[in-house]
Amino acid sequence: MSEKYLKLSPTIHLAPRIIRNLRERIVELLLLGAAISSIATTIGILGILIYESFSFFQQVSIIKFLTDTEWSPLFENPRYGVVPLVSGTLVTTVVALSLAIPLGTIAAIYLSEFASPKLREIAKPCLEILAGIPTVVYGYFAYLFVTPLLQIPLPDLPGSNMLSAGLVMGIMIIPYVSSISEDAMRAVPVHLREGSYAMGATRLQTALRVVFPAAISGISAAYILGISRAVGETMIVAIAAGLQPILTWNPMEEAATITAYIVGVTQGDLPHGSLEYQTIFAAGLVLVLMTLVFNILGHFLTKRYREVY
Amino acid sequence: MTIDNLHQLHRLIARNRFWEKIFIVFGILSLLVGIITLLALLIDMTIDGLPRLSWQFFTSFPSRKYEEAGILSAWVGTCLVILVTAIAAIPIGIASGIYLEEYAKKNWLGDIIEINVTNLAGIPSIIYGLLALGLFVEQLKLGRSILTAGLTLSLLVLPIVIVTTREAIRAIPNSIREAACALGASKWQTIWDHILPYSIGSILTGIIIGLARAVGETAPLITIGALTFIAFLPDSPFKSEFPYISFNWLQAEFTVMPIQMFNWVSRPDPEFQSNAAAAGVVLVFMTLAMNAIAIFIRYRLRRRIKW
Numbered sequence: 001m002s003e004k005y006l007k008l009s010p011t012i013h014l015a016p017r018i019i020r021n022l023r024e025r026i027v028e029l030l031l032l033g034a035a036i037s038s039i040a041t042t043i044g045i046l047g048i049l050i051y052e053s054f055s056f057f058q059q060v061s062i063i064k065f066l067t068d069t070e071w072s073p074l075f076e077n078p079r080y081g082v083v084p085l086v087s088g089t090l091v092t093t094v095v096a097l098s099l100a101i102p103l104g105t106i107a108a109i110y111l112s113e114f115a116s117p118k119l120r121e122i123a124k125p126c127l128e129i130l131a132g133i134p135t136v137v138y139g140y141f142a143y144l145f146v147t148p149l150l151q152i153p154l155p156d157l158p159g160s161n162m163l164s165a166g167l168v169m170g171i172m173i174i175p176y177v178s179s180i181s182e183d184a185m186r187a188v189p190v191h192l193r194e195g196s197y198a199m200g201a202t203r204l205q206t207a208l209r210v211v212f213p214a215a216i217s218g219i220s221a222a223y224i225l226g227i228s229r230a231v232g233e234t235m236i237v238a239i240a241a242g243l244q245p246i247l248t249w250n251p252m253e254e255a256a257t258i259t260a261y262i263v264g265v266t267q268g269d270l271p272h273g274s275l276e277y278q279t280i281f282a283a284g285l286v287l288v289l290m291t292l293v294f295n296i297l298g299h300f301l302t303k304r305y306r307e308v309y
Numbered sequence: 310m311t312i313d314n315l316h317q318l319h320r321l322i323a324r325n326r327f328w329e330k331i332f333i334v335f336g337i338l339s340l341l342v343g344i345i346t347l348l349a350l351l352i353d354m355t356i357d358g359l360p361r362l363s364w365q366f367f368t369s370f371p372s373r374k375y376e377e378a379g380i381l382s383a384w385v386g387t388c389l390v391i392l393v394t395a396i397a398a399i400p401i402g403i404a405s406g407i408y409l410e411e412y413a414k415k416n417w418l419g420d421i422i423e424i425n426v427t428n429l430a431g432i433p434s435i436i437y438g439l440l441a442l443g444l445f446v447e448q449l450k451l452g453r454s455i456l457t458a459g460l461t462l463s464l465l466v467l468p469i470v471i472v473t474t475r476e477a478i479r480a481i482p483n484s485i486r487e488a489a490c491a492l493g494a495s496k497w498q499t500i501w502d503h504i505l506p507y508s509i510g511s512i513l514t515g516i517i518i519g520l521a522r523a524v525g526e527t528a529p530l531i532t533i534g535a536l537t538f539i540a541f542l543p544d545s546p547f548k549s550e551f552p553y554i555s556f557n558w559l560q561a562e563f564t565v566m567p568i569q570m571f572n573w574v575s576r577p578d579p580e581f582q583s584n585a586a587a588a589g590v591v592l593v594f595m596t597l598a599m600n601a602i603a604i605f606i607r608y609r610l611r612r613r614i615k616w
Contacts, residue, residue, distance in 0.1 A: 034400070288432065
C-alpha cells in the first residue's frame with residue numbers, strides 16, 4: 001500500500017504543474033506568433049514592392065525612371081519618368097500643410113494654454129470627427145463644393161485642380177497636427193510656465209517662448225505625421241486633382257499624384273506580370289521611400305531637440 | 310519711478326494685452342475653420358443626397374438609370390468585409406498587444422516589434438492594397454474576393470488595435486498583478502482572469518474606432534480590384550440543409566460603400582452625383598455612429614472604474 005502511494009505521489013503532485021507550465025509556454029508562443037505578424041507585414045510589403053519593382057527596373061533603367069519628365073506608361077510609346085507624379089504629390093502636400101500646420105499649431109496653443117477645460121472637452125472631439133470622416137467623402141466635397149466655390153474668385157480654375165484637393169486635405173490633417181501638438185504642450189511641466197509668469201511674461205509670451213520650444217519634439221512629430229498623411233492620401237486627390245500625370249508646380253492646374261496614378265490604373269483590368277502592372281509597384285516603392293524619409297527625419301528631429309526636464 | 314517710466318510701462322502692458330487678445334481671436338478662428346468645414350460638408354451632402362434616400366435606395370442594385378440605382382450590394386459588401394476584418398484583426402491585435410506589454414523582454418526582438426508597429430501605422434493605406442494585390446491576389450490566388458478585402462483591411466486596423474490594447478493594459482495598476490501572483494495564479498491566469506476583463510472596455514473602444522476607419526477605407530480595396538458594378542449578392546452564409554453554414558461568400562466578388570460612392574462621383578452627370586451624396590450620407594452616418602458608440606463606452610468606463 002505504502003509502496004503504491006510512493007509510486008503514485010510524484011505523478012499526482014507533478015502532473016498539474018507540468019501541464020500548467022506547458023500551457024504557459026504554449027500561450028506565450030502563440031502570443032509571440034501574433035506579435036511577429038507585424039514584422040511579417042513589413043517584410044511582406046517591402047518584399048512585394050522590391051520584387052515587382054525589380055522586374056520593372058530590368059526593363060526600364062533607374063536613371064530614366066528618376067530623370068525623365070514624362071509619365072505615359074499606357075501610351076503607344078510609353079515613357080516612364082516618375083518626376084510628374086512626384087511633383088503632383090509634393091504640390092498637393094505643400095498646399096495641405098500650408099493650411100494644416102499654421103491652423104493646427106494655433107489651435108493647439110489655444111487649446112493647451114488659453115481655452116477653458118470645458119471648451120477643450122467640446123472642441124477636441126469635434127476636431128477628431130474631422131479625422132474620422134471617410135476620405136472619399138472629402139473627395140466629393142473638394143470636387144463638388146470647394147472647387148465651384150474657388151471658381152467664383154478664380155474663374156480660370158479647371159474642374160480638377162490640386163488647389164482644392166490640397167486645401168481639403170489640409171482641413172482633414174488639422175486634427176492630426178493639433179491633437180498631438182496639444183498633448184506635447186500639455187506635457188510641459190507647470191513650473192516652467194510659473195517661472196515665466198514670475199518674470200512678468202504674459203500668457204502669450206510664455207506660450208510662444210517657453211512652452212512651444214519645450215514641446216518642439218512632440219510638435220515636430222505631429223508635423224511629420226501630417227506630412228506622411230498628406231503624401232499617402234489617395235481618394236481626395238484621385239477625385240479632385242485629376243488623373244493626368246502632368247509636370248507642373250502650379251497648384252491651380254490638374255495633375256496626378258503617385259497615389260492617384262495607382263488608383264487610376266488599378267480601376268481597369270491589369271494583366272499580372274505586364275509592365276503596366278509593375279509600374280504601380282515601382283510607384284508604390286517611391287511612395288514608401290518618401291514616407292520613410294519623412295519618418296526618419298522626424299525621428300532625428302525629435303531626438304535632436306528633445307528637452308529633458 | 311518717474312511718471313514717464315510709468316506711462317511706458319502702461320503702454321507696454323496694454324500692447325501685450327492687445328497681442329494676447331489678437332491671438333485668442335486667431336485661436337478661436339482656427340478652431341472654427343475645421344468645425345465650419347465639417348458643417349458645410351455635412352449640410353451640403355445632406356441637401357444633395359436627401360431626395361435620393363428612400364427604402365428603394367437601400368434595396369436596389371446599382372443601375373445604368375440613376376433613379377433605379379441603389380446601394381444594396383454595397384452595404385451588404387461592407388458588412389461582410391468588416392466581419393472578416395474583425396474576425397482576423399481582433400484576436401491577433403489583442404494577442405500582440407498582450408505580448409508586447411506583459412511578456413516582451415527588453416531585447417532586440419521586443420525593440421524590433423515595437424518599431425515595426427509604429428512604422429506600420431505611418432504607411433499609406435494604398436500600400437497595403439499593393440501588398441494585397443501582389444500577395445493575396447496573385448501569389449496566394451485568393452482572388453478579388455471578400456476574404457482578400459477583409460484580410461487587407463485587418464492588416465490596416467491591426468496597429469490601431471495593438472496600440473489601444475497596450476494602453477488599456479498599461480492603465481491597470483500593478484497591485485492587481487501582484488495580488489494575483491501572491492495567490493498563486495500563473496501569468497496567463499492573471500491575464501485571462503483579471504487583466505483582460507478589466508481592460509476589455511477600453512480595448513473594445515479601440516477596436517470600434519479601427520473598424521470605423523476600415524468602413525471608410527477605399528484606396529486599398531480599389532487596388533486589389535474591387536468591382537464597382539455588382540448586381541448580385543454573395544452566397545448566403547446560412548443554408549437550409551446540413552451543415553447549415555456555408556463559406557462560399559468568402560470567395561464572392563464584392564463592392565463596398567466607399568467604392569460605390571467613388572464610382573458615382575467620377576461620373577459626369579449630376580444625377581449620379583446626387584446618388585453619390587446619398588451614399589456619402591449613409592457612409593458618414595455609419596462611421597459616425599460607430600465612433601459615437603466608442604465614445605459612449607469610453608465615457609461609461611471612465612465613470613465606473615476607480616482604482
